[in-house]
Amino acid sequence: DSGVTQTPKHLITATGQRVTLRCSPRSGDLSVYWYQQSLDQGLQFLIQYYNGEERAKGNILERFSAQQFPDLHSELNLSSLELGDSALYFCASSAGTSFQETQYFGPGTRLLVL
Amino acid sequence: DAKTTQPNSMESNEEEPVHLPCNHSTISGTDYIHWYRQLPSQGPEYVIHGLTSNVNNRMASLAIAEDRKSSTLILHRATLRDAAVYYCILRDVHQGGSEKLVFGKGTKLTVNP
Numbered sequence: 342d343s344g345v346t347q348t349p350k351h352l353i354t355a356t357g358q359r360v361t362l363r364c365s366p367r368s369g370d371l372s373v374y375w376y377q378q379s380l381d382q383g384l385q386f387l388i389q390y391y392n393g394e395e396r397a398k399g400n401i402l403e404r405f406s407a408q409q410f411p412d413l414h415s416e417l418n419l420s421s422l423e424l425g426d427s428a429l430y431f432c433a434s435s436a437g438t439s440f441q442e443t444q445y446f447g448p449g450t451r452l453l454v455l
Numbered sequence: 456d457a458k459t460t461q462p463n464s465m466e467s468n469e470e471e472p473v474h475l476p477c478n479h480s481t482i483s484g485t486d487y488i489h490w491y492r493q494l495p496s497q498g499p500e501y502v503i504h505g506l507t508s509n510v511n512n513r514m515a516s517l518a519i520a521e522d523r524k525s526s527t528l529i530l531h532r533a534t535l536r537d538a539a540v541y542y543c544i545l546r547d548v549h550q551g552g553s554e555k556l557v558f559g560k561g562t563k564l565t566v567n568p
Contacts, residue, residue, distance in 0.1 A: 343498070376558075383558055384499065384542075385558075389555075397554060399555045441486075443501045446498035446499045
């Protein structure tokens with residue numbers, strides 16, 4: 342158990358819809374990272390937040406957005422969903438800002454867009 | 456995008472040592488070499504990391520070449536629970552200082568009973 346929790350575990354929705362994925366980092370960690378894992382693309386970094394502020398951006402689509410709240414939990418919002426958004430979404434956390442630090446990953450949310 | 460090269464797959468027998476190689480010829484002087492693994496249906500899990508010297512922890516050992524252009528993850532006695540995809544990762548730094556971890560395709564390790 343990494344100490345990172347993600348909800349929900351599974352999500353099934355239709356194209357065009359909007360969903361919100363939630364992540365709670367390990368106690369004491371200030372950074373939250375979001376990753377997308379699809380069969381053809383592997384694990385792709387989407388975005389990082391540190392103590393409520395956006396810190397780094399990866400391959401995140403404009404239809405996707407994230408935020409980190411004062412209690413440090415984070416939400417990833419996916420809108421105008423397409424079939425290709427079906428994937429596993431992982432959240433990770435670390436103590437500080439550097440990508441050199443160990444990241445602790447949650448169990449993931451499996452999103453299926455029909 | 457990925458700065459590391461790993462074999463797509465490897466196979467081992469239970470209770471035997473496993474050596475998982477990784478090439479990272481473009482590594483910079485300040486980059487740590489990170490290893491994560493992903494068991495089936497789970498999120499990635501940290502295994503080990505190092506900079507220059509060989510490193511040991513309860514999960515594995517990391518042997519780093521003197522020129523740092525390659526490294527080897529060593530599982531001393533493979534168990535069935537070690538069957539996973541193993542990722543060797545460097546930090547990717549872009550112009551302007553933005554960074555990210557780039558997970559390549561990794562090495563899928565199969566452990567035979």
